[in-house]
Amino acid sequence: MTEDERWRGLIAAVGTQLPELVEKFLTRILPDPAYADSGLTLEDLRRSSFRSFAAMLAALGGKASEIDALADIASELGARRARQGVPLDSLVRAIRLDFSVLWDALAAPALGADPALLVEKAEVVWATVDRFAASVQERYLRELQEIEGADADLQQQYLTQLLAPAEPSPTDLSRIAGALRISPHAVFLVAAIDRNDGLLVRRRIRARPPRDVPVLTYDQGHHTLVIRPRTASSDEKLSFQEAALFDGVAVAVAPHADGIAGVRTAVSAAREIMKDLPMGSRGVFTLRDRWLSITAHRLSQVGCNPESLILSALGRCSEAERERLLEAARTFLELGSLVATADRLACHRNTVVNRLAAFEGYTGLDLQKPRDSALALLAIGG
Missing domain, CATH: 1.10.490.10 (Globins)
Incomplete structure (x- = not known):
């Protein structure tokens, strides 16, 4: 054989x-x-x-x-x-x-x-x-x-409908949620990243376990949106799985969206936070982090810059005094304590009290009152 x-x-x-x-x-x-x-x-x-x-x-x-x-x-x-x-x-x-x-x-x-x-x-x-x-x-x-190509095309089609200028009806929202295989009543994470980081984040999304919570992405101008139903936490703090998607990149996280109808508003918030970030930023940024800068910028865009109110009022004092008053005001706005402010500025507590009183005399703003301190924050606290 x-x-x-x-x-x-x-x-x-x-x-x-x-x-x-x-x-x-x-x-x-x-x-x-x-x-x-x-x-x-x-x-x-x-x-x-x-x-x-x-x-x-x-x-x-x-x-x-x-x-x-x-x-x-x-x-x-x-x-x-x-x-x-x-x-x-x-x-x-x-x-x-x-x-x-x-x-x-x-x-x-x-x-x-x-x-x-x-x-x-x-x-x-x-x-x-x-x-x-x-x-x-x-x-x-x-x-x-x-x-993935077919799913991406379908995903983009329905997300375009969701984020269109004309607000979808409740019936349309239910249909869109069904097509995207998400619950219309879920709480959603809505985040924005720079479009240049979109490829990296999409690769991480593809590498997730098959049975993980679905993650939707959508390119919108200079930003890529990331939308993910949330199974537990409804605050802005990212879960371990969510944070892993954005490791090493700048991500703007909107206040959570209640239901698919809330995604539209959350998208606007995420994009606004993202546009406010300085070049080269890295990490997670929320409305809590950026509200001051966003509000001040928006007010200045419509000619209502609060900074002009304070600086014009302080124009009546000498340059040296103006710098001392602004330093005391900014430090107090940051720390919220007369004692801590005095420690930071290496002076007596009464000196801080006197400088804040002088600041109020020039500007009319008592920094120990919430409304006045909020305006001062917008003007000089950024």
């Missing part, structure tokens, strides 16, 4: 054990959470494993037509697992388990295979499994790209 005949005989013998090969494979793969929690049925796993082992054994037999069939099965498996949301690394790891299962069967003492033959054919077995894995991976990635 020639070597090829002995090899084909060994392949045929293992082919009679296909059900046992499948069960051994399932026993090894099911502990992987990506499969145990994937929602895939045992029937699906069993059927695809049976077809894969059968095709690999046929290809190992050396027929060109069977090698083509193996490529077809790999393509089908890759596309199906991409649609089912199985992580690629888990999928490839599972396929590479096929080698150990096949090899254990080929080397089983009961078959009495010639050790020299097994050594010679080990590379062939591994190359077949590796070629199958590469074909599955290639088709998986192509399918994933198509899915």
